[in-house]
Amino acid sequence: MYQKGRAWIELNMNHLLHNVTALKALLPAQCAMMPAVKANAYGHGAALIGKALQKNGIRSFCVASVSEAIALRNAGITGEILVLGYTTPHQFTDLAAYSLTQTVVDYPYARELSSFGTPISVHVGIDTGMHRLGEPSENREAIRSMWSLKNLNITGVFSHLCASDGTTNTERDYTRKQIQKFQSVVAYLHRNGIRDFKTHLQGSYGVLNYPQLSFDYARIGIALYGAYSSPDDQTVAQIDLRPVLTLKARIECVRLLHAGESVGYGLDYTAVREMRIAAVSIGYADGIPRDLSNKGYVLVNGQRAKMIGRICMDQLLIDVSEITQAAAGDEVVLIGKCGDQEIAASEFAAYAGTISNEILSRLGERLERVAG
Ligand SMILES: *Cc1c(COP(=O)(O)O)cnc(C)c1O
Numbered sequence: 001m002y003q004k005g006r007a008w009i010e011l012n013m014n015h016l017l018h019n020v021t022a023l024k025a026l027l028p029a030q031c032a033m034m035p036a037v038k039a040n041a042y043g044h045g046a047a048l049i050g051k052a053l054q055k056n057g058i059r060s061f062c063v064a065s066v067s068e069a070i071a072l073r074n075a076g077i078t079g080e081i082l083v084l085g086y087t088t089p090h091q092f093t094d095l096a097a098y099s100l101t102q103t104v105v106d107y108p109y110a111r112e113l114s115s116f117g118t119p120i121s122v123h124v125g126i127d128t129g130m131h132r133l134g135e136p137s138e139n140r141e142a143i144r145s146m147w148s149l150k151n152l153n154i155t156g157v158f159s160h161l162c163a164s165d166g167t168t169n170t171e172r173d174y175t176r177k178q179i180q181k182f183q184s185v186v187a188y189l190h191r192n193g194i195r196d197f198k199t200h201l202q203g204s205y206g207v208l209n210y211p212q213l214s215f216d217y218a219r220i221g222i223a224l225y226g227a228y229s230s231p232d233d234q235t236v237a238q239i240d241l242r243p244v245l246t247l248k249a250r251i252e253c254v255r256l257l258h259a260g261e262s263v264g265y266g267l268d269y270t271a272v273r274e275m276r277i278a279a280v281s282i283g284y285a286d287g288i289p290r291d292l293s294n295k296g297y298v299l300v301n302g303q304r305a306k307m308i309g310r311i312c313m314d315q316l317l318i319d320v321s322e323i324t325q326a327a328a329g330d331e332v333v334l335i336g337k338c339g340d341q342e343i344a345a346s347e348f349a350a351y352a353g354t355i356s357n358e359i360l361s362r363l364g365e366r367l368e369r370v371a372g
Helices: 013-026 038-041 047-054 068-076 089-097 107-112 142-150 167-190 202-208 347-353 356-361
Strands: 008-012 059-065 080-083 101-104 121-126 154-158 198-200 243-259 277-281 297-300 303-308 316-319 331-338 341-343 369-370
Touching: 013 202, 038 047, 038 068, 038 243, 038 316, 038 356, 047 059, 047 068, 047 369, 059 107, 068 080, 089 121, 101 107, 101 154, 101 167, 107 121, 107 142, 107 154, 121 167, 121 316, 142 167, 154 167, 154 243, 154 341, 347 356
Parallel strands: 008 369, 059 080, 080 101, 101 121, 121 154, 154 198
Antiparallel strands: 008 243, 243 277, 243 331, 277 316, 297 303, 297 331, 303 316, 331 341
């Protein structure tokens, strides 16, 4: 048991490896995992997660920015690291110096990368309908002509699905169109004698909902961490994913609140009867959304306790009237299991009106990450 912290994250590395195995079993044999370890590995700790994955044979990773990629290199990650987002020309030197692979966000950017002068490895982004990054899939000539740019070392071509988590006909039709557009760009390049590149299209929900697809990589984020985005998400492939992260803090003190007394900033909660309340050592600076004020739950000694009053920067308050044994120093579980009770990241997120991806990726620097 971890004894030190005020608020911390416990990582279950067995669950991480279990998820890797479960997801690998779902992927076609020639498809490798390219885990998304951006945003500090969705809050889990990029160095810890990256190293554990590398030790288990994973050779490709994707991140959002050059600084995230450099942090991984400094942690000892030696394989391919794809930067999914835009990199300013000021940082092109780092792409070369750290042997990173950059996403080509559109044709003008391909020219800009090539004009840097030193060869840079890239994956070409193709926009098949998300309309965020990537050269539009219709512009086949422009896409093909990127291979004539002198300093681009194109090792991959990819696109991104924007409704693959959806189960409505509209969402499924849209996703099928995106898949077709991507496959048709790849076929066009092949017909033109360009074959020496890897392909990838799916993120977690792309894999879980379209498991029959066959590309070279799958950019899996949230599923690898054993979380679903929302508690009621249904997926075509149903696999046993196990949560890697448990978020914990401690009870700082317990006190009585008389009927009519209020708690916290703005007198936002007033007791209607005598209550026992506890202050907990975690707050919005650690990534607990302030929007959870009077809405969220935590687990104490295997029982649920409601958050009351406004979430503070470093603390929050809970109602422990029914948890008579609750005392200062006790562990509080915000995300994860405690006794028979569990609050999944997706459930925690739903109380705050968001998805687990946002909650996890915003878990703060101040939280210590402890691998178990
Ligand atoms: C973050 C990201 C992923 C991973 O998405 P998950 O839904 O968490 O699996 C994949 N591809 C791109 C382009 C991303 O930005």
